[in-house]
Amino acid sequence: MRYFDALATTLHFRKAAEMAHVSQPALSAQIAEMEKTIGAQLFERTQRSVVLSEMGQRLLPRIRSILREIRSLEEIAAQKRGVLQARMRLGIIPTIAPYLVPVLIPKLREHYPVLKMELKEAVTSKLIENLRIGELDAIVAALPIEDDMLTVEPVFHDRFLIATSANDNDVLSSPMTQDNVAVERLLLLEEGHCLRDQALAVCSATKQRQLVNYGATSMATLLQMVSHGMGLTLIPEIAVRAEAGHMKMRIIPFAGTEPRREIGLIWRRQSERQDDFRTLAQCIAESAATLRLGQEELAELRK
Amino acid sequence: MRYFDALATTLHFRKAAEMAHVSQPALSAQIAEMEKTIGAQLFERTQRSVVLSEMGQRLLPRIRSILREIRSLEEIAAQKRGVLQARMRLGIIPTIAPYLVPVLIPKLREHYPVLKMELKEAVTSKLIENLRIGELDAIVAALPIEDDMLTVEPVFHDRFLIATSANDNDVLSSPMTQDNVAVERLLLLEEGHCLRDQALAVCSATKQRQLVNYGATSMATLLQMVSHGMGLTLIPEIAVRAEAGHMKMRIIPFAGTEPRREIGLIWRRQSERQDDFRTLAQCIAESAATLRLGQEELAELRK
DNA sequence: GTGCTTTGATAAGATTTTCCTATCATGTTT
DNA sequence: AAACATGATAGGAAAATCTTATCAAAGCAC
Structure with a gap:
């Protein structure tokens, strides 16, 4: 049933297999087996695409419901043992x-x-x-x-601060506000990280064309770059002690209302x-x- | 889950195993396995008795519901193929x-x-x-x-008739009614057959003490006995052609309102x-x- | 067309799960 | 005390399921 659910979701054998953490043949075999015992096609395999058959559509909500109930069962069992006792x-x-x-x-x-x-x-x-x-x-x-x-x-709330190189004295000259961040020197995480988008939202969006387009893979590499004078970045408060402690870096809070993430x-x-x-x-x-x-x-x- | 259901029903490992068509160790093992993964006792095994634990009671209705849904799933699948196409x-x-x-x-x-x-x-x-x-x-x-x-x-309705030996001419003397059945000669199926109870209900219950206490194991043996003059019995109409055809037997309908089973x-x-x-x-x-x-x-x- | 990629099906062998028979330990009944 | 009933355990067999490798067909690039 889990395989059926996955395949109905992805409509793609390989992706479904991946979602279910099994090999594609295993999933194929199970779906075939299921169709055999039911005695009807569950999916229509036209060339190039997989579609739910009418029978499949009919059964899908029921199967989903059963899977949901089973999961709920597991959770109840977990819960019953006491608070935070189950995986x-x-x-x-x-x-x-x-x-x-x-x-x-x-x-x-x-x-x-x-x-x-x-x-x-x-x-x-x-x-x-x-x-x-x-x-x-x-x-x-x-x-x-x-x-x-x-x-x-x-x-909890996690405020943002500015991280820049220890030699960078510009940032000390005037109070740091969201408007005077040197966006042309802003370094960011790669696409997909919410922090990237939040950083862009914090700094005035008007200047985004000037972005350095690099995209670090982690906070640590990003700050490594910052400490080497390649630019500046937003650092969440929770990261400061771990990252800034052993690097030559200057951490500046924003003046006025501090931007933060929830x-x-x-x-x-x-x-x-x-x-x-x-x-x-x-x-x-x-x-x-x-x-x-x-x-x-x-x-x-x-x- | 089926095993769990069976055990919760019978509260007895052997009977549950029988109900589930597996050996008792198999059921024991599965229940033990289930308790291990859940991390709590499902049944309390005191000496001489098995009782649902609190956790078991909590899970039982859910599990029953899941089993019911699964069965309903199978039925829908069967139904979808058309009328009377599935086992x-x-x-x-x-x-x-x-x-x-x-x-x-x-x-x-x-x-x-x-x-x-x-x-x-x-x-x-x-x-x-x-x-x-x-x-x-x-x-x-x-x-x-x-x-x-x-x-x-x-x-459908299935009326009862009197079956007696071919030599038995007493039954022809007067119209056969429920009251004048010679109960002392009445032969019956063994306990458990509903026909036995129905026959007793048909013939006046007052005289039941005089019963011949034998209890045949099947209609065929019963009629065999009848044809050998050992007594008489009630025979359902649907059985007459198959049973009476090749035996020396007299079949008499009741007079008046004929008793019947539905x-x-x-x-x-x-x-x-x-x-x-x-x-x-x-x-x-x-x-x-x-x-x-x-x-x-x-x-x-x-x- | 010829090769290359994608997609689902198939084959063979290994692994895991489940099951059964036989047996045991313990408590109950006769 | 002996026979019985009950659930757990052990060892090995049977069945289900999985993985890797491979195939056949179809779309696509050149």
């Missing part, structure tokens, strides 16, 4: 994971030693896909996320593990709080 | 099967050559059990049957194969009609 598969976006995880995991280990955490790092769109198909139980990502299937719980925990609306998620959200909020910078720290980073 | 597992009580089947099967074969009929012969209570747990799709039995899970469709087709209320069942009921009615006796035939049998 939790958590997705985290790459601009949060490396900073949050080292704080969150020990904290969880301390309070919930039985909990098995499985982590996955990917960009928001991938995580949402994984969440929807039930391969993840929850994800940590930047808001807003709007999706009827999902419940979104805001967890980070939330997201799960499937019909999930039965509400308590788990609320508890987890609380832990994440506490972990994030420890990553916030004090005044002295900020002054030091400003050099 | 039909039919249960028939022993006092009908041997007479109806030889007429019904050829008829079905003619009109629905693709149909695969699987027949099972057992007493009503066994058939109902099998129907409820989904091992049969429908049953043919004597009414009344009252069960919230089931739908009952009356199909035969119905019964299926699970939630089954999706309504059309199949209506069609099948029609075929059964037609088959039964061919077993009805004509006037001349009756006269001949009276000798």
Whole structure:
């Protein structure tokens, strides 16, 4: 049934097989087997395309419903054991994971030693896909996320600061505002990262043509570039201590209203593990709080 | 899940294994496996008894619902192919099967050559059990049957006649009524057959103490006994031609209002194969009609 | 057309799962 | 005490499922 669901979703044997984590022949065989026992075609394979047959259309909602019920069953079972006692598969976006995880995991280990955490790092769109198909139980990502299937719980705010080279004294001359960011020197993450879009939104969108078009693959490489004087970038507060500590860099807060991103925990609306998620959200909020910078720290980073 | 359902029903490993058609160790292992993956006890095994744990109670309705949905899925698939195209597992009580089947099967074969009929012969209570747990799709039995899970469709009436030895001339002296049946000579089927109870109901219940307590295992043996002068019995009309034809026997209709049984087709209320069942009921009615006796035939049998 | 890519089906062999028979341990009944 | 009933365990067989490798057909580039 999972294979049927996947194939009905993708209408493509290979992609469905990938989604179901099996080889394409295995999926083919199972679909063929299913059609045999049912005694009718479920999919019409015209050349070049796969389409649901009438029978397939009729059965699809039922099968989806069954799969949903089974998943809910698993969740109830997990829930029954107590808060955060069952395996939790958590997705985290790459601009949060490396900073949050080292704080969150020990904290969880301390309070919930039985909990098995499985982590996955990917960009928001991938995580949402994984969440929807039930391969993840929850994800940590930047808001807003709007999706009827999902419940979104805001967890903490993460302000943006400017990271630039230690030699760069220009940024000290006047208070840093969103308008006077030197966009022509702005370095960004590669496409797909929400932080890239947020950075563009923060800095005045009018000058975007002048962008340096590079696209770093991670926060760490991006800041490596910054520290080597190749430009400046927005850095989320939670990343500062980990990244700026051992690099020659200057970190400048914005003047006035500081731009920030809101980070939330997201799960499937019909999930039965509400308590788990609320508890987890609380832990994440506490972990994030420890990553916030004090005044002295900020002054030091400003050099 | 089927095993879980069976065990929750029987609260007994052996009986559950039997119901699920597997060996007891197989069921034990699967339940143990299920408890392991869920991480909690599903059943509490105190000495001498098996009880659903709280977790088990919580999961039971969900699992039943899933099993029900899966069965409904199969039925929809079967139905979609057209009327009476999918395997039909039919249960028939022993006092009908041997007479109806030889007429019904050829008829079905003619009109629905693709149909695969699987027949099972057992007493009503066994058939109902099998129907409820989904091992049969429908049953043919004597009414009344009252069960919230089931739908009952009356199909035909089958009157009772008196069968006695060919030498027995007493029965010819006066018109045969329900009151003057020689109950002390009445032979019956063994316990469990509904025909036994019906025969007792037909003949005045006041004299039941005088019963010959034998209990034949089948209509054929019963009539064998009758033809050897060991007594008399009630014979359903549909059985007469097959049984009385080659035996020395006298068949006498009741005078006045003839006692009869009503035969119905019964299926699970939630089954999706309504059309199949209506069609099948029609075929059964037609088959039964061919077993009805004509006037001349009756006269001949009276000798 | 000839080669190249894509797509789903097929084949063969390995792996995993599930099952069955036989047996055991424990408590119950006679 | 002996026979019985009940669920767990062990060992090996059977069945289902998966993976890799390969194929055939169709679309596409040249």
